[in-house]
Structure formats: C-alpha cells, structure tokens
Amino acid sequence: MPHTSITAVPVSDEKAGPYGVAAGPDGAMWFTKVHEGAVGRLGADGEITSYALADPEGGPTVIAPGPDGALWFTEYKGNRVGRITLDGEITSYERPGAGPYGIAAGPDGAMWFTEMNTDRICRITPEGDVTEFTVPVEGGFPSAIAAGPDGRRLWFTLNQGNAVASIDLSGEVRVHPLPTEAAGPVGLAAGPDGAMWFVEIMAGQVGRIDAEGAVTEFPLPDRAARPHALVAGADGAMWFTEWGANRIGRIAVDGSRIDAYDIPSGSSEPHGIALGPDGVLWTALESGALGRIEAA
Numbered sequence: 001m002p003h004t005s006i007t008a009v010p011v012s013d014e015k016a017g018p019y020g021v022a023a024g025p026d027g028a029m030w031f032t033k034v035h036e037g038a039v040g041r042l043g044a045d046g047e048i049t050s051y052a053l054a055d056p057e058g059g060p061t062v063i064a065p066g067p068d069g070a071l072w073f074t075e076y077k078g079n080r081v082g083r084i085t086l087d088g089e090i091t092s093y094e095r096p097g098a099g100p101y102g103i104a105a106g107p108d109g110a111m112w113f114t115e116m117n118t119d120r121i122c123r124i125t126p127e128g129d130v131t132e133f134t135v136p137v138e139g140g141f142p143s144a145i146a147a148g149p150d151g152r153r154l155w156f157t158l159n160q161g162n163a164v165a166s167i168d169l170s171g172e173v174r175v176h177p178l179p180t181e182a183a184g185p186v187g188l189a190a191g192p193d194g195a196m197w198f199v200e201i202m203a204g205q206v207g208r209i210d211a212e213g214a215v216t217e218f219p220l221p222d223r224a225a226r227p228h229a230l231v232a233g234a235d236g237a238m239w240f241t242e243w244g245a246n247r248i249g250r251i252a253v254d255g256s257r258i259d260a261y262d263i264p265s266g267s268s269e270p271h272g273i274a275l276g277p278d279g280v281l282w283t284a285l286e287s288g289a290l291g292r293i294e295a296a
Contacts, residue, residue: 008265008289018284020063020272032060051088068126074100102145114142133171137161155196157185176213187229193253199227234279241270
C-alpha cells in the first residue's frame with residue numbers, strides 16, 4: 001500500500017459543515033460551508049477567511065474554479081448559483097425550485113451546472129446568461145458534472161436514473177445506463193487514461209466509462225463505504241472519498257489495486273475532494289476541517 005498521510009486542518013466548527021472544495025487561481029483552497037451558508041478560503045499561509053452568503057440556509061455545496069478567475073458554487077437549498085471573486089465579492093443567480101448541485105467549467109468559457117429537481121443541465125456565462133437543456137430521463141436527479149477529456153463534451157451522473165450521461169456544447173445528451181441496479185452514481189471526474197471515472201454511493205463501487213460509453217465497475221472492499229466524490233491525483237491514480245466509512249480511497253486506473261486510508265480525526269464525513277496547486281490532495285470534512293492528503 002502506498003504510504004499516505006492525512007492531516008485534518010480545522011477551518012470551522014462542526015456546525016458549519018465544509019462540503020465542497022476546489023483550488024483557486026490564487027493558490028488557496030476554497031470550500032463551501034453547507035450548514036452555515038458561507039464560502040471559506042484557506043490560504044497557502046494557513047490564513048482562514050469566511051464570506052457569508054445572503055441566505056444562511058442556502059446550503060452551498062459544490063464549488064469550482066471558473067474561466068473568469070472567480071470561483072463558482074451552487075446553493076442546493078437556496079436554488080441559486082453563486083460567483084465569488086478572489087477578494088470576496090459575491091454575485092447570485094436565482095434558479096427557482098431547481099436544486100442546483102454540480103458545477104464545472106466547460107471548454108467553451110462558460111460554467112455548466114446540474115439541476116436535480118428539474119432534470120436539466122444548464123450553461124451560465126460569466127455575465128450570468130443561462131441556457132437550459134432538458135435531460136431525457138424524468139426524475140433522473142442529475143448530480144455531479146465535469147468536463148470530458150476531448151474538449152467537446154461534459155459528463156454528468158444521474159443519481160436516480162442509474163446512469164452516466166454526456167452533453168455536447170449544442171445540448172445533445174447521450175445516456176449510458178449502469179450495469180448495477182440502483183447504484184446511485186454521484187461524483188465523477190476525468191481520468192488520466194482518457195476515460196471518465198465515477199463513484200456509486202449506493203452500490204459501493206467505482207466506475208469507469210470510455211468515450212464510446214462502455215462501463216466497467218470495480219467493487220470496493222467495503223461495499224458499505226458510500227463513496228461520494230473523486231478526482232485524479234498527481235500520481236496517475238483516481239482518489240475518492242468514502243463518506244460512510246471515514247476513509248479516503250485510491251484506485252489504479254487499470255483497476256488492479258484499491259487502497260483505503262483512515263482519516264485520523266474520527267467521524268469526519270468526507271465529501272468533496274480536489275487537487276491542490278502544489279499537487280497535494282484536499283478533502284472537505286463536514287466535521288469542520290479540510291483534510292490534507294499527502295501520498296508518497
């Protein structure tokens with residue numbers, strides 16, 4: 001097993017609930033506080049800054065860097081998409097009843113996000129103009145979204161539709177059902193092997209889908225671990241959070257090896273995971289910290 005150390009860096013009290021995490025263009029790690037209604041920043045110097053949102057009950061979830069030098073995030077409960085500049089200026093865009101969740105930069109200079117309650121994928125420009133595309137799976141619960149490796153499509157999970165789908169820049173959607181029933185796909189990310197990788201929170205599996213839509217599933221040693229999010233690491237492997245098991249997992253891109261690492265801070269509820277500017281992985285721990293994951 002590769003040597004890996006995980007250090008919890010406190011960034012809030014446990015009531016704030018760090019949930020999503022992303023590297024900013026300023027060398028800092030930015031994160032959402034799902035229970036507090038705020039966005040936080042952990043600087044490279046260790047300084048912690050918090051920016052309160054207008055709605056403390058908005059439930060900010062996923063956060064991602066944008067092509068405009070700002071960070072973009074979703075407020076699932078508040079039905080908004082937000083933008084925060086590096087100096088903390090916040091702009092919000094209302095999405096009534098939509099339940100936005102996943103958000104990612106597209107290859108076209110815009111941000112793309114999912115709406116769980118409306119079965120839509122949306123595109124928003126840096127100026128706030130929104131274009132909506134309907135997903136042809138009613139009640140599919142589009143969740144995470146990420147740009148594909150070909151620069152032409154984005155991929156997203158259908159948590160209740162038991163599928164992984166892609167959308168091109170014109171709005172054409174292709175849906176790929178999963179082999180395992182009721183798998184509950186959530187997080188996904190592009191891998192270093194030219195495929196998209198995803199996790200199945202209900203089935204306890206990691207999945208891989210290639211450009212043609214062929215799916216391979218890898219069962220975890222602990223099928224009750226409830227994997228939540230994943231990202232490509234600097235070591236060429238995929239790393240993921242095990243929300244239900246208080247662990248971080250690693251899978252080789254050929255599926256030959258799966259490792260798991262306990263988070264030493266106890267029941268920390270790891271959610272989002274991201275690669276930092278220095279090649280170190282970070283995870284958001286809902287217990288009130290960011291976990292720094294250093295793999296040797």
